[in-house]
Amino acid sequence: MKPTSIRVVFAVLLILCNLLGAPAFGQAPPVLNIVIVEGEGAINNVKQRVNRDPIVQVEDENHRPIAGAAVVFFLPDQGASGTFVNGSRTLTVTTDAQGRAVATGIRPNNTNGPMQIRVTASFQGVTASAVINQTNTGGSSGGGGASGASAGGGGGLSGGMKALIIVGIVGAAAAGGVIAATHGGGGAVATSTPGIVITAGTPTVGAPH
Numbered sequence: 001m002k003p004t005s006i007r008v009v010f011a012v013l014l015i016l017c018n019l020l021g022a023p024a025f026g027q028a029p030p031v032l033n034i035v036i037v038e039g040e041g042a043i044n045n046v047k048q049r050v051n052r053d054p055i056v057q058v059e060d061e062n063h064r065p066i067a068g069a070a071v072v073f074f075l076p077d078q079g080a081s082g083t084f085v086n087g088s089r090t091l092t093v094t095t096d097a098q099g100r101a102v103a104t105g106i107r108p109n110n111t112n113g114p115m116q117i118r119v120t121a122s123f124q125g126v127t128a129s130a131v132i133n134q135t136n137t138g139g140s141s142g143g144g145g146a147s148g149a150s151a152g153g154g155g156g157l158s159g160g161m162k163a164l165i166i167v168g169i170v171g172a173a174a175a176g177g178v179i180a181a182t183h184g185g186g187g188a189v190a191t192s193t194p195g196i197v198i199t200a201g202t203p204t205v206g207a208p209h
Contacts, residue, residue, distance in 0.1 A: 030124065031126070031128075032060065032121055032126050032127065032128035034056050034057075034059075034071075034119055034121050034128050035058075035059060036054070036056055036130060037056060037057050037100065038053070038054065039052050039054030039055060039117070039134065040132055040133060041133060041135075042135070043137055044106075044134055044135065046109070046136055046137065047139075049107070051108055052134075053103055053104050053106065054073065054117055055100060055103075056071060056119055056130065057095075057099045057101075058099045058121045058123065065100070066095060066099045066123055067095055067096060069095040069122065069123035070092060070093075070121065071093050071101035071119060071120070072090060072092045072093075072120045072121075073117055073119055074090055074117065074118040075089040075106070076115060076116060079111055080108070080113035081109050082108040083106075083107050084103070084106060085105035109139070110139035111136060111139050112136055112137055114133065114134070115133075115134045115135060115136050116132070117132040117133075118130075118131055119132060
């Protein structure tokens with residue numbers, strides 16, 4: 001083969017290598033998106049243990065679902081929160097063929113108020129995050145202050161009623177004493193205070209006129 005032909009073949013191969021390798025070097029890093037499918041704005045009834053399981057879908061930059069992504073759900077450490085079935089406040093789930101992950105078995109605690117569930121997803125070194133907003137309601141400890149105040153208020157009221165009853169009894173006894181002193185104790189008053197005594201004199205008989 002002539003040197004010219006060899007150079008042409010080499011140039012063509014170099015161009016093909018550059019064309020095939022250009023996307024690899026110029027490709028933008030993948031992007032993950034977390035789409036909240038269910039659970040946003042949910043109300044968790046603490047008394048009835050009713051809550052909606054959060055569901056998220058992990059997608060790429062073209063909104064295609066990503067299977068096999070690791071999704072971690074985080075419940076708050078304080079305030080309105082809960083635990084998962086494993087007793088922890090974190091749960092790791094792998095997305096299915098539809099790119100979805102479900103946080104099943106959340107057990108809300110007894111604190112009323114807003115609860116934010118943080119979600120992170122990772123796939124091939126790329127991560128994304130989102131927040132799911134829910135609310136716990138119907139709890140006892142969340143209204144613990146009010147319940148305690150009610151209980152304390154009830155105790156104070158009972159004590160006040162008892163005090164009123166005792167005062168009423170004492171007042172009644174005092175009033176009875178006054179009445180007894182006024183009516184039944186008249187002799188005692190007469191005894192302590194000298195009364196008016198009328199003494200009949202000795203009759204005197206004079207001479208007849």
